[in-house]
Amino acid sequence: MVAADRSAIEFWFDFSSPYGYFASHRVDGVAAEAQREVRWRPFLLGAVFKETGSRPLVDVPLKGDYARRDWERLSRLYGVPWRLPARFPIATMAAARIFYWLEAAQPALAKPFAQSCYAAYFGAGRDIGDSGTLVTVGEAIGIAAGDLLAAIDDEASKQRLRAINAEALDKGVFGSPFFIVDGERFWGSDRLEMFAEWLARGGW
Amino acid sequence: MVAADRSAIEFWFDFSSPYGYFASHRVDGVAAEAQREVRWRPFLLGAVFKETGSRPLVDVPLKGDYARRDWERLSRLYGVPWRLPARFPIATMAAARIFYWLEAAQPALAKPFAQSCYAAYFGAGRDIGDSGTLVTVGEAIGIAAGDLLAAIDDEASKQRLRAINAEALDKGVFGSPFFIVDGERFWGSDRLEMFAEWLARGGW
Numbered sequence: 001m002v003a004a005d006r007s008a009i010e011f012w013f014d015f016s017s018p019y020g021y022f023a024s025h026r027v028d029g030v031a032a033e034a035q036r037e038v039r040w041r042p043f044l045l046g047a048v049f050k051e052t053g054s055r056p057l058v059d060v061p062l063k064g065d066y067a068r069r070d071w072e073r074l075s076r077l078y079g080v081p082w083r084l085p086a087r088f089p090i091a092t093m094a095a096a097r098i099f100y101w102l103e104a105a106q107p108a109l110a111k112p113f114a115q116s117c118y119a120a121y122f123g124a125g126r127d128i129g130d131s132g133t134l135v136t137v138g139e140a141i142g143i144a145a146g147d148l149l150a151a152i153d154d155e156a157s158k159q160r161l162r163a164i165n166a167e168a169l170d171k172g173v174f175g176s177p178f179f180i181v182d183g184e185r186f187w188g189s190d191r192l193e194m195f196a197e198w199l200a201r202g203g204w
Numbered sequence: 205m206v207a208a209d210r211s212a213i214e215f216w217f218d219f220s221s222p223y224g225y226f227a228s229h230r231v232d233g234v235a236a237e238a239q240r241e242v243r244w245r246p247f248l249l250g251a252v253f254k255e256t257g258s259r260p261l262v263d264v265p266l267k268g269d270y271a272r273r274d275w276e277r278l279s280r281l282y283g284v285p286w287r288l289p290a291r292f293p294i295a296t297m298a299a300a301r302i303f304y305w306l307e308a309a310q311p312a313l314a315k316p317f318a319q320s321c322y323a324a325y326f327g328a329g330r331d332i333g334d335s336g337t338l339v340t341v342g343e344a345i346g347i348a349a350g351d352l353l354a355a356i357d358d359e360a361s362k363q364r365l366r367a368i369n370a371e372a373l374d375k376g377v378f379g380s381p382f383f384i385v386d387g388e389r390f391w392g393s394d395r396l397e398m399f400a401e402w403l404a405r406g407g408w
Contacts, residue, residue, distance in 0.1 A: 052265050061256050062378035066389060076408050077398070174266035185270060190394045194281070204280050 008037040009199075010180040012168060014045035015092035015114075016129075017176035018071045018084075021122045023189040024115065025080050027179070030192055034199035036181070040114050042096040045176050047165040052174050056089045074189070081123040090129035093161060094152045098134060100160045101151035102143070112141050212241040213403075214384040216372060218249040219296035219318075220333075221380035222275045222288075225326045227393040228319065229284050231383070234396055238403035240385070244318050246300040249380050251369040256378050260293045278393070285327040294333035297365060298356045302338060304364045305355035306347070316345050 011027050013020030024040075031038045049055065058064040068084065075082030095117050102110040116137045120126040126133050131152060138148040151157050171180060179186040179195050184203065186195045198204070215231045217224030228244075235242045253259065262268040272288065279286030299321050306314040320341045324330040330337050335356060342352040355361050375384060383390040383399050388407065390399040402408070 048266070052267060053259070054264075055257070060258075060378075062252070062373075062376045063256060066376060066378065066391060069389075073408075169266075172266045172270060174264075174270065185273075187270060187274075188394065190392065190398065193397060194394065204277075 007182065008039045010039050010041050010171075010178075012041045012043055012173045012176065012178040012180070014176040015042055015095045015117050015121065016089040017045060018067070018082075018122060019189040020176040021118045022071075022074050022078060022080060023177035023192060024118055025078060026189075026192055027177070030196045030199070033196065036199065040099075040111055041164065041168070042092070042099050042114060043165050043168040043173065043176075044091075044093060044096065044161070046091065048169060048174050051169060054174070058088070081119075083122060083125040085121055085125045085127065087127045087129065090127065092129065093158075094131060094134055095128050096164070097154075097157040097161050098138065098143075098148055098151045100164065101147075101154070101157050105147075106143070109141060109143060113138065113143070116141055211386065212243045214243050214245050214375075216245045216247055216377045216380065216382040216384070218380040219246055219299045219321050219325065220293040221249060222271070222326060223393040224380040225322045226275075226278050226282060226284060227381035227396060228322055229282060230393075230396055231381070234400045234403070237400065240403065244303075244315055245368065245372070246296070246303050246318060247369050247372040247377070247380075248295075248297060248300065248365070250295065252373060252378050255373060258378070262292070285323075287326060287329040289325055289329045289331065291331045291333065294331065296333065297362075298335060298338055299332050300368070301358075301361040301365050302342065302347075302352055302355045304368065305351075305358070305361050309351075310347070313345060313347060317342065317347070320345055 009027070009031050011023070013024065028038055057067045071082060071084065074080070099110055099114055102113055117128050117134070120133065120137050121128045128134060128137065131149065134152070135145045135148055139145060172185060173180075175187050177189055179191070181195075181199065184198065186198070213231070213235050215227070217228065232242055261271045275286060275288065278284070303314055303318055306317055321332050321338070324337065324341050325332045332338060332341065335353060338356070339349045339352055343349060376389060377384075379391050381393055383395070385399075385403065386407075388402065390402070
């Protein structure tokens, strides 16, 4: 029996975030263990970085080299496929707009779409910043190309994502992945164990 | 039986780093479990931040608030005393110079001195950027005030710390705490569990 939505876990991530990708393979398991639901919340890390003055990891001297090795290591540790895409990082507003359109119009497909985007990007190295690629990803799970392209360019869709990014900032989400439960925030895929313990103990 | 020095763990930290402080309470246990020695390596995070363009956590919008709450949470989780000092962050070259002077002159006292600095700063909120405070901390473990003040101002001592900071940069140490073993690098106190697993399994 899964608890009501008010106690759902918020899982914030950017589709271009490797650590978000690794966390996406584990967050549902952590939540299920604690009998919680997960609300997947894709957002644009770039919008937040404007606020914090941060840069993409791979652009930061020293940190970039570390991260590349770390991603390989996490892939082996968790048995999750990994490839650093040729185009990386990318702007992910198209994928995020589709996600929220699905969440409203065909909610059962929103999470599968997000998982497929991650699999295409970090599993297969395909450029999910490209509309054509997103159409293929969407069609594979039964979404019509026309609906999907409309969801990218629709004004309501753009406004929805702007509101989501504003919500992320408002909640103090400054990185990807980011987990929020009952107002408590955890940043980073390497905080999933602590997050699981927090859920199990009801905090400390 | 502890292994020879060539396989010691390097524990890099800044005396003004809260996450370094929390890690300092756990790294020796992790190492002992793996029958490894630990080489404590205080350095100046500011010197590295010049390279990476990073800023102290508390100066970063959103991140600062998160970190303050996170430190309280870690203190409760690990049962480690915690106080955010009135002066924070601070420049820690004096404490670091004394550490390396001790390492050469009275090696058995180097780690106790480092632990006492952390306890004075984050446990009791005393300003270890101040020479007078460092004299008190040193005297409590039997170091003569004159020796200690000389270690701060000695030209050889300054050169030694510059060399250490250069070594940190050279090894790609961009944060605190940072752990290196057999050439493999782990960043952050929240990587200690993974680091322990790496040691136990001999990598993966």
